[in-house]
Amino acid sequence: MAQLTDDCFAFGGPLLSVDAAAALIGERIAPLGGIRQVPLAQATGAILAEDLVAPRPLPPFANSAVDGYAFAHASLTPGTATRLPIAARIAAGQNAAPLPPGTAARVFTGAPMPAGAETVAMQEDTTDDATGVLIPPGLKPGANARPAGEDFCAGARALPAGCRLGPAEIALAAALGFASLPVTAPVRVGVFSTGDELADPGSALGPAQTFDSNRFMLLALLARLPVVATDLGILADRAGATQEALHTAAADHDLLLTTGGVSAGEEDHVRTAIEAAGRLVFWRLAIKPGRPAAMGVVAGTPVVGLPGNPVAAIVTFLHLARPLILRLAGAAPVPLLRVPAVADFAYRKKPGRREYVRVTLRDDGTALRAVKFAREGAGLLSSLTGSDGFAELPEDSLSVTPGDALRVLPFAAVFA
Numbered sequence: 001m002a003q004l005t006d007d008c009f010a011f012g013g014p015l016l017s018v019d020a021a022a023a024l025i026g027e028r029i030a031p032l033g034g035i036r037q038v039p040l041a042q043a044t045g046a047i048l049a050e051d052l053v054a055p056r057p058l059p060p061f062a063n064s065a066v067d068g069y070a071f072a073h074a075s076l077t078p079g080t081a082t083r084l085p086i087a088a089r090i091a092a093g094q095n096a097a098p099l100p101p102g103t104a105a106r107v108f109t110g111a112p113m114p115a116g117a118e119t120v121a122m123q124e125d126t127t128d129d130a131t132g133v134l135i136p137p138g139l140k141p142g143a144n145a146r147p148a149g150e151d152f153c154a155g156a157r158a159l160p161a162g163c164r165l166g167p168a169e170i171a172l173a174a175a176l177g178f179a180s181l182p183v184t185a186p187v188r189v190g191v192f193s194t195g196d197e198l199a200d201p202g203s204a205l206g207p208a209q210t211f212d213s214n215r216f217m218l219l220a221l222l223a224r225l226p227v228v229a230t231d232l233g234i235l236a237d238r239a240g241a242t243q244e245a246l247h248t249a250a251a252d253h254d255l256l257l258t259t260g261g262v263s264a265g266e267e268d269h270v271r272t273a274i275e276a277a278g279r280l281v282f283w284r285l286a287i288k289p290g291r292p293a294a295m296g297v298v299a300g301t302p303v304v305g306l307p308g309n310p311v312a313a314i315v316t317f318l319h320l321a322r323p324l325i326l327r328l329a330g331a332a333p334v335p336l337l338r339v340p341a342v343a344d345f346a347y348r349k350k351p352g353r354r355e356y357v358r359v360t361l362r363d364d365g366t367a368l369r370a371v372k373f374a375r376e377g378a379g380l381l382s383s384l385t386g387s388d389g390f391a392e393l394p395e396d397s398l399s400v401t402p403g404d405a406l407r408v409l410p411f412a413a414v415f416a
Contacts, residue, residue: 031330046183057149120144162332260308309378345372
């Protein structure tokens, strides 16, 4: 568990910038530590704990990249087609005897290159008959052949510690012969929603209640990260109960996430509960939507209080919870992907805060055009399902006019 001191962040300002929050996490949060060996088939999504070093070359032997004919380039007559007798037939998985000088071997994709050959002519570029194969002119030495170690030499670092293991990384580890990998322990994350106005989907709604969506949204986001998430349900709007629940959950988790209850209202108890049970680091972020976001420490466990509006909860999750989880997991920093786009809308904003505007993207053949979603409410789930990403407007910008260059966080990437 992440045993943090209550003053590990040591931030005293009233409003924290997005970059300052990232710096606090990067500088003052240490990885949890701990390594476990897991079978390759179970390593997807985990964080590699140690550098993966290639124990052998990849590929381990020279092989043909195509179906065709292998030969020594020196056997060709420069500037004209050359007929070579066919001395061997080598399929993938077969051993290859040395090739006699001045001959060719029929080879297939992945077949080992015989000693004495380093070049391959593609099958469709040749003509063969009983007397041999006619090789066209113009081939360069080594054409259509993969040398041993083309991908990695033995002893080379194939994957760095801290990388997240996705399909490509798993494939590389398998190709190098690893049946299991050393990975860091997953981060144990507990997720609360707060508010008497919330009910679980499938239950009966009271006259002034809505179904809780944020908790399930956060659990879905966490499923894409190296965590073991626990659904801790809905906290009632009771200060003492909120404080007790946070303190109890802190004992069994490495991170706690809450949504709602972080504003300054009389019924917002998360911020005060963090203060009472531990230390509140900050509770306002220079961001829109999502300014009422809290971060603190309770019994050595970091607590992130996200806003209650779903759009604001996602924005603050991406900038607070996601980097905190990656840091605790021992992952290398993974910046959110931004893609360039051109504004097809006008917009005005206040200076000093970073804003995220929901947009749809269309490709006009020369650039991605960003079109602002018609409504701006931070509680509109339709603005997430009906948009393609967040246009990121920096702190020093005051407006957007049509034709301006933008950076957009595409949902397809940031939710992956």
